[in-house]
Amino acid sequence: MVSIISGFKLILFIAAVASIISAATSATLAGRKVFDVRSYGARGDGKTDNAIAFTKAWKEACQWKGYPRVYVPFGTFYLGAVTFTGPCKSRISFIIKGTLLAPKDPNAIKQDTWIIFRYVDYLTVSGGGILDGQGSYSWPLNNCHKTLYCRALPMNMGFQFVRFSRLSRIKSINSKMGHFNFFAVQYFDITRVRIMAPGDSPNTDGIKIGSSNHMKIHHVDIGTGDDCIAILSGTTNLDIYNVKCGPGHGISVGSLGKFKGEKSVQGLTVRDSIFNGTSNGVRIKTWASPGSPNLVSNFLYKNLQMINVENPINIDQRYCPNPPCSLKSFSQIQIKDVKFNNIWGTSTNKVAVKLQCSKNVPCKNVELFNVNLVHRGRDGPAISLCENVAGWTRGKISPPSCIR
Ligand SMILES: *[C@@H]1O[C@H](CO)[C@@H](O)[C@H](O)[C@H]1NC(C)=O
DSSP states (O other): HHHHHHHHHHHHHHHHHHHHHHHHHHHHHHHEEEEEGGGGOOOOOOSSOOHHHHHHHHHHHHHOOSEEEEEEEESSSEOOOOOEEEEOOOOOEEEEEEEEOOOSGGOOOSSSEEEEEEEBBBEEEEESSEOOOGGTGGGOOOOOTTOOOOOOOOEEEESSSSSEEEEEEEEEEESSSSSEEEOOEEEEEEEEEEOOTTTTTOOSSHHHHHHHSEEEEEEEEESSSSSSSEOOTTTTTEEEEEEEOOOSSSSSEEEEETTTTTOEEEEEEEEEEEEEEEEEOOOOEEEEEEEOEEEEEEEEEEEEEEEESEEEEEEEEEOOTTOOOOTTTTEEEEEEEEEEEEEEEEEEOOOOOOOEEOOHHHHHEEEEEEEEEESSSSSSSSSSESSEEEEEEEEEEESOOOOO
C-alpha cells in the first residue's frame, strides 16, 4: 500500500516536472519559425533553379520578428545567383543541410559572387551542408596568369557589410574563383568550415578578407589552388588559429601596394596551425612599385608547423609578377612589429626564412624567437635571406638568423 502511494506521488511529481519543462520549451519556441525553402517552391532535384524560392524564403524570414530560420533540407538544390539582403527584423539563421549546386556556366552568375549576404547583423550560416561551385568547367576560362585585367569569375559565398555573425559547419568545394569573400565585415566568427579544390585550380583562394575587423577564423581545414587565407587592405584585428592549410599558397597578407587608397593591415595573429605541402607558410607580399604609402604592423605568428613547405617564412616586398611594377622601384609600405615565435618543420626550398624588405622603408622590429626549419636537399642545409630588415632574435634559431 505504501509503495502504491509513493508510486502515485512519483507519477504526480513526474507530471509536474514535465509540465514545467514543456511550459519552458513553448516559451522559448515562441517566435521561432522555420522558413523551409520547399514551402516556397524549392526542389532538391539538382535541376530546378531555386533562386526565386530561396529569395522569397529569405525575405519572409528577414521580416519575421522572433527567431527566424531559413532551412534548406537534404537534397541537391540547383541555385542561380542570389543576394540575401538585410537589414532583418531579428537575429536570423540560414541552415543548409543539403548541397547547393552552382550553374556550370559562369555567365549565368551576373554578380561577383554566387551567394551573397549583405547588410545583415546577427546572422548564422550553418548546418553541415555543401556549396558546390562546379568550378572545373570554368577553370580553363581563367586567364589571370596571362593578363593583369583578367576576367573575374564568381566566388562561392560572400559576406558584405555583415556584423556580429558566424559561419560554421559548411563545406565549400570547387569554387570558380575564391570560396569565401568577406568585405566590410565586423565581429565575425568562421569555424568548422572545410574548403576543398584541387591544388592546381586557378585563383581558388579559400577565405579572402578586406576592409574587415574583429574576425576570428578557427578549426578550419583548407586545401585549395591559391591562398588558404588572403588578407587584404583595411583588415585589422584578425585572429586565426587551429587552421590546416594545404595544398595551397599559405596564409598571405597582400598583395598590397598596387592600388591607390589602400588601408593598413594591423593586428593579425596566426597561431597553432599546420601548413602541409603549401608553396608558402606565412607570407606578406607588397608590390615593388612606388604606389601609395601604407602600414603593415602588429603581427604575431606563433606555434606553426611547416611540413614540406616551399617558403615557410616569406616577407616579399619585391612582388612583381607583371607590370606596372619593376624590380628597380621599391615598395612604400612599412612593415613593422612582426613576431615569429616557435615556427618549426621542413622547407623544400633552401631559403627557409626570407625577409626581403623595401629599400625605401626597411622593415622594423622583426623578431624571430625559436625558429627551427630544416631543408633536406643536395643544395645543402636551410638558409635565411635578409634585405633591409631590422629587429632581433631570441631563443634557438635555425637556420641562423641574418637580422641585424
Ligand atoms: C600532409 O599531407 C600528406 C599528403 O597529402 C598526408 O599524407 C599527411 O597525412 C599530411 N600530414 C598531416 C600532419 O596532416
